[in-house]
Amino acid sequence: AQSVAQPEDQVNVAEGNPLTVKCTYSVSGNPYLFWYVQYPNRGLQFLLKYITGDNLVKGSYGFEAEFNKSQTSFHLKKPSALVSDSALYFCAVNRRRAGRRALTFGSGTRLQVQP
Amino acid sequence: SAVISQKPSRDICQRGTSLTIQCQVDSQVTMMFWYRQQPGQSLTLIATANQGSEATYESGFVIDKFPISRPNLTFSTLTVSNMSPEDSSIYLCSVAFGQGEEKLFFGSGTQLSVL
Incomplete structure (x- = not known):
């Protein structure tokens, strides 16, 4: 079975400091990995994905994530946090089953950026 | 990308409806x-x-409780039947895009409260 773990319920960081939101996964075969962000009262928005190739992927709003196969991790990072980055972040893995394509989501990490 | 319109955005419903x-x-x-x-x-x-x-329903979800219609390639409905307070949730519609249909786009969600 495929699974995603986000070990931190909440991450607090001061504006201007670098941020990291952690994600580890378990999946058979090669994973497709994603980060989504959810702002209050809004649906999820795609941030970035890893399918293949360069282990460091860059996404929207200055976010990036590093795929580490040996550690089965896909941590989300940003060099300098903004207050507007405060939101709920979900890591997800793509699984294929009987021709369907659906995502398995982590439990989410709330990022709070303090001014 | 895709624009996904979901409605209602929120509703408060009585048990059993x-x-x-x-x-x-x-x-x-x-x-x-x-x-x-x-x-x-x-x-x-x-x-x-x-x-x-x-x-196709996932484990723990049945058609009698969550009937779904998909009459064409641009529209779908989800019905939450015989509601109880435990059904209070946000319900999200999503569609798959991308080279391998691996990326999801989400509607803004329907926030349902059951009294």
């Missing part, structure tokens, strides 16, 4: 997914809806 949630996409898509996000929790896939065939 049913609510139908509509999802309209601005382009034709093969696969549509319905997710549930219970308060403070992650997203759980309810079912996958393909046009012209019956929806």
